[in-house]
Amino acid sequence: MRNKRRRAPGLRKRIGLELFARLHADEVAAHELRTLFWECTLRCNLACRHCGSDCRVDPGVPDMPLEDFLRVLDEEVTPHVDPHSVLIIFSGGEVLVRDDLERAGAEVTRRGYSWGMVTNGLALTPERFRSLRNAGLRSISISFDGFPDVHNYIRRNPLSYDRALEAIRLIVREPGLAYDVITCVTGAMVPRLDEFREMLIAEGVKHWRSRSSPWDAPRTTNHYA
Numbered sequence: 001m002r003n004k005r006r007r008a009p010g011l012r013k014r015i016g017l018e019l020f021a022r023l024h025a026d027e028v029a030a031h032e033l034r035t036l037f038w039e040c041t042l043r044c045n046l047a048c049r050h051c052g053s054d055c056r057v058d059p060g061v062p063d064m065p066l067e068d069f070l071r072v073l074d075e076e077v078t079p080h081v082d083p084h085s086v087l088i089i090f091s092g093g094e095v096l097v098r099d100d101l102e103r104a105g106a107e108v109t110r111r112g113y114s115w116g117m118v119t120n121g122l123a124l125t126p127e128r129f130r131s132l133r134n135a136g137l138r139s140i141s142i143s144f145d146g147f148p149d150v151h152n153y154i155r156r157n158p159l160s161y162d163r164a165l166e167a168i169r170l171i172v173r174e175p176g177l178a179y180d181v182i183t184c185v186t187g188a189m190v191p192r193l194d195e196f197r198e199m200l201i202a203e204g205v206k207h208w209r210s211r212s213s214p215w216d217a218p219r220t221t222n223h224y225a
């Protein structure tokens, strides 16, 4: 019968493990916060087929009050970071359903943070966009999943493609705004991705990210259109 007792690791292995443990501890200690996401609502003005969260028009969960978020920021985050090197991203749900988004943006800007948001673009009118910019909006990501037949099917809204495209046209023309267009690629779009990329380029899009649908293994690819 074989002896099943484990042998103690040899000297070289022990040194290697200790070295790894120290490097890992240093890495954890040095890990600096660069991006902070605030999922500020579960409400959404769409009900997409591929939605990975519990977002809906009325999720039955009230939004976190802005004051609560600011208190956490002031007490738990700001003492440990340089706000000027941290980007706060407002995400959801759909952030534009919050009517205090401008106030949230102005408050974090006043504290020295940059801020951005992720949106489906449905409610991004030129007026709302301008008021968000006036509140310090620095970056924006817009979801755009394909040509009208695909996008509107996934998003379950016949207006969603046109609205998202109008929003994209606003942001690509805006000086000093960091942005990207995010495409959740489903099977129907796979053979049309080159054509879609050409369309985005024609619209002036320079930053495009795609990821496979949540039905597949999540994977993100950066493209520069």
Ligand code: SF4
Pocket: 044, 045, 046, 047, 048, 050, 051, 052, 053, 055, 056, 092, 093, 094, 120
């Ligand atoms: S827009 Fe986003 S949050 Fe809203 S239902 Fe679609 S995937 Fe979910």
